[in-house]
Amino acid sequence: MSAFAAQHPILVVSVIKIVVLMFLLMTALAYLTWFERKVVAHMQSRWGPYRAGPHGLLQPLADGLKFLFKEGVTPAGADRFVYNLAPFLSMSLALTSIALIPFGPKEIEILGQATPLAITDLNIGLLFLFAITSLGVYGVALAGWSSNSKYPLLGALRSSAQMVSYELALTMSVVGVLLLAGTFNLREIIEAQRGITWHFLPRWNIFALGFPQVIGFFCFFVAAIAETNRLPFDLAEAESELVAGFHTEYSSFKFAMFFLGEYASMVTVSCLATILFFGGWLSPFPETRVFSWTLYLPAAVFALSGIFLLVDGLRYPKPIGKVVLSVLGFLLCVIAFMATRPAAIAIVQGPFWFLSKVFVFLFIYVWVRGTLPRFRYDQLMAFGWKLLLPLSLLNVVLTSLGILVTKR
């Protein structure tokens, strides 16, 4: 093993990183479903999952087990090969795109090899991400077609038309960012946003001096919600009209794969919004001595949530909840203490800011789902072609003008 590792260090380190990231990501995706159900439930004055474990924390595990042990039904007359291929395609493409996301600026050491906090660092990172997203349509389209059933077919037709239309706006909306950064590399795009204007405004692309990318961000986020087939653009699975749309005929683990794919692309889009418009891992505070206390913010956040969990755990009615919640709270407090150590404090900063921004976008995703009604099909098309695409084109023109004026 060690001889092999010495010969092919990149291969071994990459495999280790992939395994760790997959483990973390799968856990995060499982708890994202829990988070979404909890938030939407509280918006609708319900409790949400509450039975499995304290605060329903074991619900994702229960759901996962249920998906694994249910019978997988293949409808009669389905195209077997394509029917099985579609969920696989959906999930693997969504997971592949995560490989390109850089999570922090510092390099870490694995087996004596210094590697960045991303699985790969491509020169054309953003283009490659779009290439993968553009293939994502096939998962939905083929699933609907191969099911040999009318509702999935209708859902698939709607969805492929929708995704092709919104992909244009999605791609055009980031051109402004590319003009400002001058590169396709995600790491360099983030580093181009370093700095503070007028002593208080971070130089993120959304506040860019040449031309603030507010329009670009609006177009990007709306088009991205449509690309990931989430409410209010989830016409592919509109349950009030099409039963469940393209995945009506899917059951057991194949259904779970679609589910995971959808949540994974939500995470990718949130990461991308953070990287392109909100400065990625950069802290919103200036790097001066006055603001050096912000280095302890991650630890403070961990400590506060740990203390909150401890108090909540002690007041929890059931004994199991008392134990689990207070142990979790204690662990968070330990992590908070570790994060104040001088060795860890620099490494924690990047991932902390990055993941907090991503979390905000994930919350917005759920928030939008909880508040907005679904679009009608013709409204969807008119919105995409007549508003979003012209707006993103306008953004390109205005940004180029802004850059021309400020560079003078």
Add this chain to the structure above:
Amino acid sequence: MNAAVVLFFLLAAMAVAGAVSLIVQRHPIHSALSLIVVMVSVAGLYLLLGAEFIAAVQMIVYAGAIMVLFVFVIMLLNAGVEERTNLSRMARYVGLPLALFLTLELVYWVRQASAAFSTVGSPPPTRQLAIMLFREFVFPFELTSILILIAILGALVLAKKEI
């Protein structure tokens, strides 16, 4: 054998297998899927040559946009399984000999020229590509876009007449 050679043969085998399957498959959707496999493996070959931008564009435009339209149209028309027919007289007596001739000719010329093949060096990075496209080749580039615009207008006019 280093990793690049292994990857080349893997991708090339995938492309050829996809192309054969494209012809052999009887269902239009399966053929379209095979074509996507060909497109993606060719994109991989571009990537192997260092032409990152071309690879990404190949994926976005061909595999992502054009093939989606193919699949969309096949699904919309609900095209069924094709029937397999015997070769027609035309194909048997004219087509097959011509195909054979073309293959032999290609083999001959590739063998002749293989000595003359040389590497052209790695393709320019994306920034150089953009500068070339918008400075030296800006006239043909804009002309092509006008051509495409005219084609779109033509399609619109033809479609409007039907209604």
